[in-house]
Amino acid sequence: MASPEVHHLFHHPVADHSFSADRKILAVAKDSAIELYGKVGGAFKLKDELKGHDKTITGVDIAPNSGRIVTCSQDRNALVWEPSPTGYKPTLVLLRIARAATCVRWSPSETKFAVGSGDRVIAICYFEEENDWWVSKHLKKPIRSTITSVSWHPNSVLLAAGSTDAHARVFSAFIKGVDARPEPSAWGERLPFNTVCGEFLNNSAGWVHSVAFSPSGNALAFAAHDSSITVVYPSAPDQPPSAVISVNTQLLPFQSLIWNGEAEIIAAGYDCEAFRFKGDGSGWQIAGTLESKGRPGLGDAREESALNMFKQMDLKGKVKDDTQLKTVHQNTISTIRVYESDGSSVTKFSTSGVDGRVVIWDA
16 A cells, blocks of 8 residues: 655644645644645645634535635634635624534535534525525434534435434435425435434444445444444335444544445544444444554564663663654544545545644545
8 A cells, every 4th residue: 555645734733624626725724724735746835824713613624616615613603715816705604503613514516514513503504695695594403412523415405413412313404495305215205404314322322423424325324432333224214224233343432434435434533543444234344454553673663762761861861752653643533534536436535633634545
């Protein structure tokens, strides 16, 4: 496997990141600003900074076709940044929430976006042409706690959400006049706004950190704080799912996950590295890490460093720094996103985390 492409942007946590469709622009959430990096040769150089929020930004997403950037923040607002010849022009979106916004994602149709919050609601935001502004409708029931992540179904109507009440749920976010009537699916047929099409509890009541629909939309995966990955296969509207498969691991919890085709999931989190899971409706299992950490002589080097520690203190006046992790990321991975795909499977994906790195991997 080719070595991953590592971009150490700064010594600061990356809350979220997103690439433009041509992968020439990288948007990174850093404190209360969005930093835009442009690809120069093999590196990313800072080219612009978007300032409009007055508290920590928690989510950023670039729409592939229009190039519009949406951001959300702990200041309880969302901003849509329109690209223009002179830069990006922000438009405020009133979310009508009383607590921090936690995550944001464009729908595949790019006509609306979803914002999770600590206010036990998800704001579905869309543009009203006649009034020339962005408005929001709330998905409320039966959410009982903070929304940690959202994921759109390929039909741009169904929305999956994970929350700290230990549930992953599938809602209808159908907006009349914006969405075309969706084709009937295993998740539902008639789908008025705020219809709950599925509600799944984590086995040990752990927080659900991440949710994601498979590329076909016929399966849902979610990662929870008990270090498990659960995959749900729906059967028919208003019927129990045909399969709910949980994979319990001995690893630390996963913060984010993506699908690679219909038979593989890539997840990453507090272990500071990405892991593969493979399976189908009959069963899933962990298939190992994406990193080859066993560099030759590493154990010898550690032993040698212990023996030489006092010599170094004597000679150089300092102790050798032996705190570096053997993984590419040096701290928790908070976001994993598809970087490049051929339609059916992911060829490359990107990760970002608390160490200020954005890393591009071969899948």
